[in-house]
Amino acid sequence: MVKTLGWLTAAALAAGLVMAFGVAPREVTQGNVQRIMYVHVPLILASYVAFVVLAVASLVYLVRRDPAADGVAHASGEVGVMFVGLGIATGSIWGKPTWGTWWTWDARLTSVAILFVMYLGYLLLRGTIDDPERAARYCAVLGIVAALDIPLVHFSVYWWRTLHQPPSLMKPGGFTGSSSILWPLLVNLLAFILLYVYFVARRARLLRAQAEAIA
Amino acid sequence: MSYARRALAVAWKDLAVERRSKETLNALVFFSLLLLFVFQFTLGGDRERLAAVLPGVLWLGFVLSALLALGRTFLVEREHDCWEGLLLAPGDKSAIYLGKLAGNLALMLVVEALVLGLFVVFFDIDLGRALPGLLVVVLLGTLGLAAVGTLFAAMTANVRARELLFPVLLLPVQVPVLLATVKATEALLLGEPLGAVGHWVKLLLAADVVYVVVSLLTFDVVLEA
Numbered sequence: 159m160v161k162t163l164g165w166l167t168a169a170a171l172a173a174g175l176v177m178a179f180g181v182a183p184r185e186v187t188q189g190n191v192q193r194i195m196y197v198h199v200p201l202i203l204a205s206y207v208a209f210v211v212l213a214v215a216s217l218v219y220l221v222r223r224d225p226a227a228d229g230v231a232h233a234s235g236e237v238g239v240m241f242v243g244l245g246i247a248t249g250s251i252w253g254k255p256t257w258g259t260w261w262t263w264d265a266r267l268t269s270v271a272i273l274f275v276m277y278l279g280y281l282l283l284r285g286t287i288d289d290p291e292r293a294a295r296y297c298a299v300l301g302i303v304a305a306l307d308i309p310l311v312h313f314s315v316y317w318w319r320t321l322h323q324p325p326s327l328m329k330p331g332g333f334t335g336s337s338s339i340l341w342p343l344l345v346n347l348l349a350f351i352l353l354y355v356y357f358v359a360r361r362a363r364l365l366r367a368q369a370e371a372i373a
Numbered sequence: 374m375s376y377a378r379r380a381l382a383v384a385w386k387d388l389a390v391e392r393r394s395k396e397t398l399n400a401l402v403f404f405s406l407l408l409l410f411v412f413q414f415t416l417g418g419d420r421e422r423l424a425a426v427l428p429g430v431l432w433l434g435f436v437l438s439a440l441l442a443l444g445r446t447f448l449v450e451r452e453h454d455c456w457e458g459l460l461l462a463p464g465d466k467s468a469i470y471l472g473k474l475a476g477n478l479a480l481m482l483v484v485e486a487l488v489l490g491l492f493v494v495f496f497d498i499d500l501g502r503a504l505p506g507l508l509v510v511v512l513l514g515t516l517g518l519a520a521v522g523t524l525f526a527a528m529t530a531n532v533r534a535r536e537l538l539f540p541v542l543l544l545p546v547q548v549p550v551l552l553a554t555v556k557a558t559e560a561l562l563l564g565e566p567l568g569a570v571g572h573w574v575k576l577l578l579a580a581d582v583v584y585v586v587v588s589l590l591t592f593d594v595v596l597e598a
Contacts, residue, residue: 220594276545283542286533296528299591300542303521306587307546310580314549317572318556 160359167356170349174200177342194252196342200350201245202270208238208354209277213305216298225369226362228294231301232284233361237354239277246270265319272311276304290369376468383459383472388479390449397445397480401438405488408434409495423496428558432551434488435481435511436518436544442480443522444539446473447530460596470523470592474585477519485511498562506567507558513577514554520584521546527595553577 178196185192215231218224249267250260261267280300287293374382391398412430416423423430450456459469489511492498500507525542529535554577557570567574 220591272545272548279538279542279545283528283532283538286538287531288533292531295594295597296532299524299528299594302591303524303546303584303587306583307549310549310576310583314552314576317576318552 160356160363163352163356163359167349167352170345170352174342174346174349177345181338182342183338188256191252191255194248196346198245198248198252199343200347201241201248203347204350204354205238205241205245205273207351208234208241208358209273209305209308211358212238212277212280212301216301216305219294219298220302225290225294226366228298229362229365230358231294231297232365233358234354235277235280235284235297235301236361237357239274239281241350241354242270242274242277246274263319265316268319269312269315272315273308276307280304290372374464376465379462379464379468380471380475383469384475384479385472387449387473387476391476391480397442398483401442401480401484402487404441405434405438405484405491408437408488409491413495424498427492427496427498428555428562431489431492431558432514432555434492435485435515436547436551438484438488439481439515439518439522440540440543442484443477443519443526443543444529444536446477446523446526451530466593466596467589469596470527470588473527474519474523474588477523478516481515481519482512485515500562502564503561506561506570509567509574510554510557510561510570510577513574513581514550516581517550517577517584518543518547520581520588524584524588524592524595527592549576549580553580 174196178193182193182196184190212231212234215227215234219227219231246267249270253262254260280297283300284293284297287296412434416426416430447456450459460466462469493500522543525539525546529539529542532538553573557573557577560570561567
């Protein structure tokens with residue numbers, strides 16, 4: 159089952175690469191650099207999926223006390239942090255040639271950066287608690303607090319930035335909604351969500367084996 | 374005992390301990406005095422530059438003293454084996470949270486009043502008309518800080534490297550509160566009315582409600598042995 163998912167993910171990623179380099183048109187003003195969008199956007203969106211799953215799994219754990227739910231939350235946290243980190247890195251690589259800077263305190267960039275450090279703290283908390291049951295409980299609480307904090311972060315950062323400077327001056331790409339861009343993007347998005355599911359399935363199985371070995 | 378009475382009992386106990394030992398309060402007063410020196414040294418004597426960054430620096434002072442004060446919330450209980458006693462208290466455990474939150478809020482407000490006073494004297498701020506609005510913002514902001522801080526303090530009390538973990542967990546979650554309070558303070562000190570920062574006040578209110586409700590609902594889970 160997991161193995162099939164792995165092959166499916168590999169195929170989707172390959173198809174995504176082909177679409178991004180072969181099918182998608184060369185962007186007129188930015189050139190080939192713009193193709194990084196087909197990795198950058200799916201990474202960030204897949205990390206959002208990961209954090210939503212983490213919050214739901216945390217809630218499920220608190221209600222049912224099912225270690226499997228905690229495993230999913232744990233794995234989602236790890237994969238989500240990795241994806242959002244890579245998303246920030248690819249964004250930086252894209253930003254340097256197009257905006258002329260690696261980083262800017264734009265509203266969106268700032269919220270994503272806060273998301274990154276928040277869930278990095280989540281992993282840190284996991285790492286410092288030895289008792290697995292306690293780690294699961296505390297992390298579930300933190301997962302729920304973090305999820306509810308995200309809308310607050312979003313609004314505060316948005317107001318913080320946009321009340322002071324004209325909005326979206328630095329909006330990347332220009333989403334014109336053209337299907338020649340949309341399809342490669344959607345295929346890559348599917349590929350990265352599959353990759354997330356595959357990683358979580360693998361990692362959750364590893365965590366379960368680890369728990370059994372210790373017990 | 375009713376829920377409110379139990380919460381009050383915990384708050385009263387904490388405040389009585391603090392009043393008699395003055396452990397945290399003394400250290401915090403001294404710490405905020407030191408912060409003034411640090412700010413002065415790092416920012417230089419330039420009046421105008423200081424005035425421009427004052428709201429941020431003021432909240433930096435509040436947050437730093439909050440990190441020290443809140444992180445200790447449950448250490449007193451550990452140091453003297455009172456943890457078990459708290460756990461034995463009958464009824465809904467979230468009353469303990471409310472009590473601890475009230476105690477923390479009182480302690481932090483005292484320290485913040487002091488820091489604000491020191492700022493007025495040493496950095497020559499004219500609070501004037503801004504004071505009533507500032508009180509609202511400080512109260513709401515401190516409640517937000519203390520609400521999450523008290524919950525996280527309970528979590529990190531049993532964890533290795535708790536001194537490190539507590540700020541690392543608290544600061545990212547508190548970004549909305551920090552942005553809202555600093556921006557609102559900035560506008561208020563420039564002489565704008567409270568209505569001009571209404572959106573920030575609403576955000577703080579929303580944050581406070583979310584933080585307190587979530588903490589009340591999850592505190593039971595954190596306290597489990």
